[in-house]
Amino acid sequence: MTTNTPTETAKDAVKNAAGLPSSVTTADIGKPDNRLSIEKSDPGRRGIAFKNLLSAKQSGGSASGGKATDEVPAGFARKTAPKLPELSELDVVRHYTRLSKMAFSVDANFYPLGSCTMKYNPRINEEAAALEGFSGLHPLAHDKSSQGTLEMLYDLEKRLCALCGMAAFTLQPAAGAHSEFTGLLIAKAYFEKLGDSARTEIICPDSAHGTNPATAAMLGFTPVNIKSGPDGRVDPADLKVHLSDKTAVLMLTIPNTLGIFESRIEEIADMAHKAGALVYMDGANFNALIGLVKPGDLGVDIMHINTHKTFSTPHGGGGPGAGGIGVKNRLEEFLPVPRVLKSGGAYTTDYNHPHSIGKVKAFFGNVGVLTRAYAYLLMHSKKELAGIAENAILNANYMKSRLQAVYPAHSKEYCMHECVLTPPDELTAKGLKTLDVAKRLLDYGFHAPTIYFPLIVHEAIMIEPTETESKETMDSFVETMLAIKNEGASTPQLLKDAPHTMPVKRLDEVQAARQPNLRW
Amino acid sequence: MFIPTTQKDQEEMLKTIGASSIKELLKQVPAKYLYPAFDLPETSLDEQQTARHMKNLAAANTPALSFLGAGAYERYIPAAVKALISRGEYLTAYTPYQAEASQGILQTIYEYQSSVCALYAMDCANASMYDGASAFGEAVRAAVRVTGKKKVLCQETLNPQYLKTLKTYFANSKDYQFVTIPQKDGLMDTDKLSAMLDSDTACVAFQTPNFFGLMEDAHKISQTAHAAGALVVAAADPASLGLFSPPGEYGADFAVGEGQALGLPLSYGGPYLGIFACKKEYVRQMPGRIAGMTKDKDGKRGFVLTLQAREQHIRRDKAASNICSNEALCALSATIYLALLGPEGLKELGLANAGAAAFAARKLASVKGAALKFKGSFFNEFVLNVSCDAARLREKVLAKERIDIGLPLKDLYPALGPGALLVCATETKTEEDILRLEKALRENI
Numbered sequence: 001m002t003t004n005t006p007t008e009t010a011k012d013a014v015k016n017a018a019g020l021p022s023s024v025t026t027a028d029i030g031k032p033d034n035r036l037s038i039e040k041s042d043p044g045r046r047g048i049a050f051k052n053l054l055s056a057k058q059s060g061g062s063a064s065g066g067k068a069t070d071e072v073p074a075g076f077a078r079k080t081a082p083k084l085p086e087l088s089e090l091d092v093v094r095h096y097t098r099l100s101k102m103a104f105s106v107d108a109n110f111y112p113l114g115s116c117t118m119k120y121n122p123r124i125n126e127e128a129a130a131l132e133g134f135s136g137l138h139p140l141a142h143d144k145s146s147q148g149t150l151e152m153l154y155d156l157e158k159r160l161c162a163l164c165g166m167a168a169f170t171l172q173p174a175a176g177a178h179s180e181f182t183g184l185l186i187a188k189a190y191f192e193k194l195g196d197s198a199r200t201e202i203i204c205p206d207s208a209h210g211t212n213p214a215t216a217a218m219l220g221f222t223p224v225n226i227k228s229g230p231d232g233r234v235d236p237a238d239l240k241v242h243l244s245d246k247t248a249v250l251m252l253t254i255p256n257t258l259g260i261f262e263s264r265i266e267e268i269a270d271m272a273h274k275a276g277a278l279v280y281m282d283g284a285n286f287n288a289l290i291g292l293v294k295p296g297d298l299g300v301d302i303m304h305i306n307t308h309k310t311f312s313t314p315h316g317g318g319g320p321g322a323g324g325i326g327v328k329n330r331l332e333e334f335l336p337v338p339r340v341l342k343s344g345g346a347y348t349t350d351y352n353h354p355h356s357i358g359k360v361k362a363f364f365g366n367v368g369v370l371t372r373a374y375a376y377l378l379m380h381s382k383k384e385l386a387g388i389a390e391n392a393i394l395n396a397n398y399m400k401s402r403l404q405a406v407y408p409a410h411s412k413e414y415c416m417h418e419c420v421l422t423p424p425d426e427l428t429a430k431g432l433k434t435l436d437v438a439k440r441l442l443d444y445g446f447h448a449p450t451i452y453f454p455l456i457v458h459e460a461i462m463i464e465p466t467e468t469e470s471k472e473t474m475d476s477f478v479e480t481m482l483a484i485k486n487e488g489a490s491t492p493q494l495l496k497d498a499p500h501t502m503p504v505k506r507l508d509e510v511q512a513a514r515q516p517n518l519r520w
Numbered sequence: 521m522f523i524p525t526t527q528k529d530q531e532e533m534l535k536t537i538g539a540s541s542i543k544e545l546l547k548q549v550p551a552k553y554l555y556p557a558f559d560l561p562e563t564s565l566d567e568q569q570t571a572r573h574m575k576n577l578a579a580a581n582t583p584a585l586s587f588l589g590a591g592a593y594e595r596y597i598p599a600a601v602k603a604l605i606s607r608g609e610y611l612t613a614y615t616p617y618q619a620e621a622s623q624g625i626l627q628t629i630y631e632y633q634s635s636v637c638a639l640y641a642m643d644c645a646n647a648s649m650y651d652g653a654s655a656f657g658e659a660v661r662a663a664v665r666v667t668g669k670k671k672v673l674c675q676e677t678l679n680p681q682y683l684k685t686l687k688t689y690f691a692n693s694k695d696y697q698f699v700t701i702p703q704k705d706g707l708m709d710t711d712k713l714s715a716m717l718d719s720d721t722a723c724v725a726f727q728t729p730n731f732f733g734l735m736e737d738a739h740k741i742s743q744t745a746h747a748a749g750a751l752v753v754a755a756a757d758p759a760s761l762g763l764f765s766p767p768g769e770y771g772a773d774f775a776v777g778e779g780q781a782l783g784l785p786l787s788y789g790g791p792y793l794g795i796f797a798c799k800k801e802y803v804r805q806m807p808g809r810i811a812g813m814t815k816d817k818d819g820k821r822g823f824v825l826t827l828q829a830r831e832q833h834i835r836r837d838k839a840a841s842n843i844c845s846n847e848a849l850c851a852l853s854a855t856i857y858l859a860l861l862g863p864e865g866l867k868e869l870g871l872a873n874a875g876a877a878a879f880a881a882r883k884l885a886s887v888k889g890a891a892l893k894f895k896g897s898f899f900n901e902f903v904l905n906v907s908c909d910a911a912r913l914r915e916k917v918l919a920k921e922r923i924d925i926g927l928p929l930k931d932l933y934p935a936l937g938p939g940a941l942l943v944c945a946t947e948t949k950t951e952e953d954i955l956r957l958e959k960a961l962r963e964n965i
Contacts, residue, residue, distance in 0.1 A: 034623075034627070034820070034821050034822075036627070036630070036631060036634070037631050037855075037859050038631075038634065041862075045862070046862060046864060046865060047598075047600070047859065047860030047861065047862065047865065048598050048600075048860045048861060048865055049865065049868065050596075050865070050868045050869055050871075050872040050947055052872060052876075052947060052950060053868070053871055053872055053875050054872075054875040054876045054878075054879040054949075054951060054954070055875045055878060055879060056875070056878035056879060056881070056882050058879060058951075059878075059879045059882035059883050059886075060882075070871065070874040070875045070877070070878035070879075072763050072764060072874075072897070073735075073897050075737075075739065076735055076737075076764055076765060076897065077763065077764065077765065078761065078762065078763060078764055078765055078766060078769065079765070079769055080641070080769075081863040081867075082635075082638040082639050082641070082761070082762075082766070082863050082866065083638040083863075084635060084638055084639070084858050084859070084861070084862050084863050084866065085858075085859050085862060086862040086863070086864070087859055087860070087862065089598075089600050089860065092600060092604075092856060092859045092860050093600055093603070093604065095859070096604045096628070096852075096856055096859075097604070097607070098624075099623075099624035099625075099627055099628055100604075100607045100609035100610050100624055101609065101624065102622075102623040102624030102627075103609050103610070103613045103616075103621070103622050103623070103624035103625045104613060104614075104618070104621040104622060105608055105609045105610070105611070105612040105613040106608075106612035106613075106614075107608030107609065107611075107612045108608070108609065109621075111614060113614060116614060118614060119522075120522055121611065121612050122521075122522060124567050124570055124571060126606065126611070127571065127574075128570070128571070128574035128578075129787070131574060131575060131578035132578070132583075133575075133577075133578025133579055133580075133581045133583065134574075134577075134578045134581065134787065134788070135785035135786065135787050136583055136594075136785065136786060137581050137583060137786055137787065137788045138583075138586055138588045138592060138594065138786050138788075138924075139592050139786065139788050139789030139790075140588050140590055140592070140927055141581075141583070141584075141586065141588065141788075141924065142584075142914070142915075142918055142924060144582070144918065144919075145581060145582050145583060145584055145918070145924065146581055146788065147580045147581065147582070148576075148577040148578055148579065148580030148581040149577075149581055149788050151577060151580065152577050159560060162558050162559040162560050163558065163560065165556070174650035174651065174654070174790060174791070174847075175650065175843075175844065175845045176844065176845075177832070177842045177843055177844040177845070178650060178654075178843075180842065181688075181842060185688060185691065185692070188691060188692070189692070209833075209844075210831075210832040210833040210834070210835075210836045210839070210844075211832050211833075211842050211844050213832075213836040213837035214832035214835070214836055214837055214839040214841070214842035215842040216837065217837035217838070217839070217842075218691075218841065218842050219691040220691050220693060220695075223836075223837045260548065261548045261549050263548050263549070263550060265550075266550070291558070292546070292549070292554060292555065293549060293553045293554060293556070294553075294556050294558070297553050297556060298553060312522070314611045314612050314849075315612065315613065315614050315615070316610065316611060316612075316613070316847075316848050316849030316850075316852075317610055317613040317614070317615070317616065317622075317625040317628075317848035317849060317852065318613075318614070318615040318616065318625070318629075318647070318809065318845055318846050318848035319615075319648075319791075319845035319846050319847045319848050319849065319850075320650075320790070320791030320845075320847040320848075320849060320850055321845055322790075322791070336688075357688055357692065358684045358685070358687055358688045358692065359653070359681060359684040359685050359688060360654070360685060360688050361650050361651050361653050361654050361685055361790070362591055362592075362651055362652065362653035362654075362679070362681035362682065362685060362778075362789065362792075363591075363592065363651075363681065363788070363789025363790065364788055364789040364790070365789065365790055366650075366789075366790035366791040367787050367788040367789055367790055368785065368787035368788075368790060368791050369790070369791055371574075371787075374574075375570055375574055378564065378565045378569075378570045378573060378574075379521070379564050379565055379566070379567070379570050380564050381560075381561055381562055381563050381564040382558050382560045382561065382562055383562075384564055385558075385560070386555070387523060388523070390542045391523050391525050393542065393545050393546065394525070394530065394533055394534070394537075394542055394545065395525070395533075397533075397537050397539070397545050398533040398536060398537055401536055401537045401538065402536060413548060414537075414539070414544075414545045414546075414547065414548065416548075438618070439618075439620065442618060442620055442621045447614070447618060447621060448618050448621075453833075467522070467523050467525075468522050468523060468524070469524070470524035470525070470529075471524075471525065471529045471532070471533060499620045499621070502620035502621055502623070503620070503623045503822075504619075504620055504623055504816040504820055504821075504822035505620070505816040505817045505818055505820070506620065506816060506817055507619050507620065507814050507815070507816050507817075507822045507823075507824045508814045508815050508816070508817070509814065509824050509826065511814050511815065512812040512813070512814035512824050512826040513812075513826050513827055513828075513829070516644075516803065516810075516812050516826060516827060517812055517813040517814070518630070518633055518644045518645070518803070518810060518811070518812050518813075518826075519630070519633050519634040519637045519638075519643075519644060519645070520630075520631075520634040520638075
């Protein structure tokens with residue numbers, strides 16, 4: 001894995017072939033061109049111009065009342081020009097094309113990231129969302145001008161209700177965490193309307209995503225942690241200890257972050273309801289249930305979906321996603337506004353909901369993302385939806401069964417859509433950690449699994465293949481994991497120094513946090 | 521199509537697992553919950569049918585020549601922006617937690633943060649938030665955290681969508697006091713502001729241009745707030761910042777904005793881009809992701825996500841916010857947009873907007889029965905007062921001429937009367953477009 005230093009002549013050849021600018025010296029060859037856009041800036045260059053420049057003077061009219069001038073009044077004008085790059089269009093295209101090649105993506109790499117559901121993002125979704133009729137529509141456009149989008153949103157909500165067994169859905173939240181925020185606000189409004197102000201606690205298992213307690217705290221609730229039982233499930237006895245007339249919501253991820261279904265959900269939901277609490281389902285792992293199980297049947301009162309997980313919308317390097325909150329009947333009046341209504345074949349936006357929590361963002365929601373999710377749903381019948389979950393579960397169990405002989409599994413049961421493994425003793429004996437295995441995987445072109453999560457499993461390696469990966473890809477990943485174990489056992493340094501083939505070696509995160517350099 | 525597993529693959533995999541069927545893999549799910557009845561279609565569409573269906577739906581939207589603004593603006597999106605963000609490498613990447621395999625994404629975030637800092641003249645910025653309204657809510661939350669005070673002064677002419685969102689960001693709680701600073705002639709009444717500020721005030725939160733399109737005297741507002749010991753949270757339209765003072769020049773502590781203005785499609789309200797920046801002393805109060813420059817172990821420049829001790833996946837209930845994602849692809853659009861424009865292009869964009877709006881204002885104010893409502897300077901939108909009911913006029917002109925004349929303000933600001941109309945003209949509007957609007961008003965008022 002060592003890189004040979006190219007000879008000077010070879011460097012010149014590389015430089016000529018790459019058409020690098022004269023500012024790049026031959027000494028830079030062999031190193032990645034990691035200059036920032038601003039470092040490529042050449043004063044006077046332009047990437048785009050605006051020539052449609054109207055002015056008040058041209059108008060010929062005279063204003064009746066009010067000033068209509070395009071001159072910036074004294075004291076309001078910007079003093080110093082912003083330090084932005086000055087580049088030609090080609091400079092910009094080449095810069096960002098080059099950077100794009102320094103990134104893993106589902107299009108190019110397998111991403112077995114547990115709890116992230118990195119499935120393939122169908123290209124028809126992109127084409128649909130980019131249709132001018134959708135993308136050019138102003139959020140305050142008259143309802144009469146927006147019938148296509150409103151019909152889509154209405155039907156999407158309806159399909160999600162059917163899929164989840166819920167009475168109503170809002171599509172306003174922009175992401176999963178934003179959905180949790182919306183869901184807990186709805187719970188808060190519900191208890192306020194009941195006059196039950198004593199319910200200040202949110203119970204989450206210790207296997208929960210960090211967003212669950214963070215959301216609870218953000219809304220002024222007190223998060224209460226319950227310990228997972230030895231099999232990774234909620235222990236009803238422990239839950240009983242923590243449930244009280246102070247409990248507002250029991251938040252569960254189903255299946256949980258260990259990839260395990262809460263088999264005693266009926267009893268658990270029943271206990272929560274008897275204590276007067278609501279049951280919230282974090283739908284991050286809904287890919288395991290789609291078309292197989294309706295969360296509404298499990299006693300769930302509020303749940304969220306992540307379109308960028310279950311419904312194939314792209315992750316975009318960290319967003320935008322889109323969320324959604326489904327609720328049972330008695331909670332519908334609290335959903336954010338506007339709601340989409342249908343009457344007599346026409347669709348309207350409706351703000352008249354006095355008990356609504358209000359708005360969690362401006363306008364409707366991440367409609368461009370929802371459009372992609374809708375296209376995906378159109379392409380799946382009832383049976384095909386179940387096929388998503390079935391194949392996600394099959395794939396996860398296949399990988400688990402092939403890997404667990406070497407990488408011990410946290411749970412001996414069959415898993416749902418993901419499984420949690422741990423590093424083998426042969427590696428830990430050499431001082432190697434999950435992180436070293438993860439970094440070595442990058443050298444083989446595989447994105448690392450989710451690591452060190454859930455927090456309750458020491459050195460966790462959390463694997464979720466999704467239904468869109470083939471047996472060959474999974475086999476290749478498994479062989480690589482097995483090879484890495486052998487490499488680590490014989491040459492531990494190879495793993496400790498990994499990755500070797502990426503644009504950079506391991507990075508100094510301590511320095512990054514101690515002396516933050518966050519901008520040019 | 522999307523599932524590659526054949527019958528044969530499935531059999532082989534089940535054999536390896538040692539299970540007889542997929543059903544067996546589901547035994548931890550109580551049988552009564554499995555395969556319930558779903559009220560969903562028995563059949564699905566193929567790709568071609570889906571494409572047609574979506575095309576028909578898109579065609580059922582009947583966009584008009586639109587003069588709507590009010591927080592979302594029609595923009596020309598350069599072809600290079602669209603081409604670059606469609607690259608699968610960007611589109612289908614995950615959050616760059618594995619830094620070595622995500623240097624390209626991380627560098628674009630660093631460049632985004634830098635561009636935002638340059639544009640807003642602020643010390644630091646995060647990797648972006650959901651939209652302008654939620655960024656505004658988070659900024660006021662940060663100001664409340666920093667000061668430990670619970671009273672927030674907001675301008676009367678704040679975008680009502682922002683105000684609603686702000687309240688949910690405080691859990692609609694009665695523990696916090698949101699006080700409205702009245703407007704006078706469409707602008708914040710700074711004399712009243714002075715009188716309202718007290719030692720319990722966490723911050724003065726305002727936007728400029730304000731909801732009526734008018735440029736607030738941000739320098740004066742900021743000085744007045746700071747003199748009373750309150751922080752300043754300013755929301756500024758990034759497209760205006762090539763011409764107008766950025767928040768850093770008037771000393772804002774937190775600056776936010778709706779990044780949709782930087783080359784993102786309208787898409788009926790999202791996905792947009794929440795711009796969030798602050799003074800350096802508050803960097804550890806910033807919510808959300810932040811990328812930083814560092815070195816690898818060979819001393820080579822590299823980028824990582826940093827200051828993660830503020831975030832939910834580390835701090836859980838002690839985190840600065842619950843936010844877990846950013847609008848990375850939208851931030852990338854904005855970064856590329858700004859790189860194409862550069863400082864000169866940004867100024868030109870500002871002039872194109874201000875020019876179109878000023879031209880429209882002059883033309884429309886010359887129509888009988890129409891006049892500008894306020895005297896102040898505006899950027900790319902303004903309130904026009906018409907002598908009839910603006911909402912009815914909008915319906916009429918939309919039906920007859922396929923022109924959306926703007927947003928009637930009666931429901932949001934009843935005090936302005938039934939004739940108040942918020943009209944916006946950005947760089948996308950030509951002389952001909954504006955003359956069409958003028959004619960339509962002339963004929964229909």
